[in-house]
Amino acid sequence: MYAGCSVLSEEQFLCSICLDVFNHPVTIPCGHNFCKSCITQHWTVNVQSQCPMCKDVFDRRPELRVNPFISEMADLFRQSTVKKTRSCSVQKRTSSGEVLCDVCTGTKLKALKSCLVCLASYCDTHLEPHYRIPGLKRHELIDPVENLEDRLCKRHDRPLEMFCKTDQMCVCQFCTESDHKSHVFIPMTEEYDAKKAKLGNLKAEIDQMVQERRLKIQQIKQSVKLSKEDADRETADSVQIFTALIQSVERGLAQLMDMIEEKQKTTEKQAEGFIKELEEDISALMKRSAELEQLSCTEDHLQLLQSFPSLNPAPPTKYWTEVRVHSSYEGIVRRSVAQLEETLSKKMEKLCADVQLKRVQQYVVDVTLDPDTASPYLILSDDGKQVKSDEMQNNVPDNLTRFSTCNGVLGKQSFSSGRFYYEVQVRGKTDWDLGVAKESVIRRGKIRLSPKNGFWTIWLRNGWEYKALAGPGVLLSLKSKPEKVGVFVDYEEGLISFYDVDAAALIYSFTGCIFTEKLYPYFSPCGINGGINVSPLILLPLSHTN
Template structure:
């Protein structure tokens, strides 16, 4: 990223969540924040002050979306390559650190420090950890509130352990990691097949191009020979006509000229 783009990115970054603005609003003191971030700050405080410069407002300002800034944010998002959303630790109170893992059982994400009990305590060691995600609820069974750690091949859907003894009883279920690995292998295999199909198409196209070029060259050569045959026949006719004349000298001159052309 260029220095100008980097500088612009800082201008459209909320100082509370440290991410690009979502529905940016401007305080009376002129500083910008995400609307949800600013409302959270004021909802948990007895006074309404600017999180950046700490200026206090007597009345809670009526926050309106800064449309110009929002358009700038949208423009920058389109121009910049999309980066993976950073997941923050749910336990950190002051400055939230980057999460190292998410726990499907606790339904929380942890930084390196707060993850430590899951690596040490016997009961927590059994919890299912995964790379940090912001949408943990999508990995939990809405019906039984258990991790979706199995895959039902009969219904082609993710299920939890309780699902396998209720709605998906006697169905063909496998660990989600196993299904994911098989899907990956299948996808790689399909890609290999597509690559080879394309290679065959390229070879056929190349052969067709060469064939057409050879056919064109043959046609040109045939046309050339046919033209020569036509010219020779015309000369032969001319010689035939001359042979009936008494101008023997002219006949010899024409014959010698034709021989020299060959």
């Protein structure tokens, strides 16, 4: 009976309602079988007694009895399914760990290699003939793999050894002589090497992308760190500036209150003087009034008439009608606020300039002049910190990096990222050029200084004309003549600023610049101009500040 059920399909033992193997199967009048509990539940839900399969309707609900034959067959099928499941589980546990030798009997040993020709895996002992027998030596051995039958051509049962480039698939030798005869094919090992090299290149590209992104993460973290440092400095500078402004306001308020108090004291003192004079007048008038009253009371006609001509109506006193005591405070606050506003504006401008200069000075770098770039008409000091012009052309090597006629020289140090600052003394000069230049600037013949040509500079001409060479030039109006000029560059921000160091004032800024190559400090002391411009440009030492 078991043999009979083994050839039956699984669907024949499944209930169409629960889709599981029959449990107490029953047969209804139309001939279809169901689990007893399933059909009972179905008819309980649906009032009409109808077959779920053929839809036959029964006038009365059939009496349900378990079919013993089908029940026995279902039990046998269930038991065989459990055995197969257990067998598969054991096989999976054996194969999931490692590939076993196909030749070993009894306890199978771990396979050392798999043969693509024999389509079998061998342990160390059974692999020995492949190393000894000449015919077997030509077989291709690989690390142990499962399912070697997958490496056979499904059509010819031959090893997959060639690669069809036309169809991009692995084929056997027979395929190359039949279906793929007109196609382009190469040995599978050759295509493997090509694909492996391609994978290597792809992996290298991906690794490079990973590295670039890790670098970008570091850059972003560094940017956040720098931003935090800038924020902290900005906060400290703001506190310093606003504290100074608040102190100025408090001093202005104290001065205003002192002024009002002093004015009130003056008014009170003036009033006291007026009151004293008035009291003296009253005393004199009352004395005269008493004399007049005494004379008017006399009965001596002769005395009255003789005394009357010598009497004045009143003693001489001050005319008080126009005298006023009044202090006007109208407009005093407005005038004080206006004066304070002007003072604060100047103070704030000075404080901000001081703070800004101190901020950029922390990026100071040690710049020295590069003699290989200096014009033949320039003389450099031995320490590379000073440069001045000469009337005579000096005998120097004709380097391609040298400025030929323009009296220019570059710094040795180059910058392609970050921020840097340096200071130059220009005292005693009537003409000079200062700034930065990109590495690829033209250095032969006459040169026009402009950002378009790779120069970001300012100059002085004739001792008074300051100009930013922004192409076109921008005339600069300076309150004082700089003796020290500071140059600050923020490469990523595209910013180049020039400062009057002693006045702590901004001279000019190039903004929105786009830098794509190295930048070098640029200097030109210009011609000696008849002996009035002989002073050198001097690079000043400056310590790092926080």
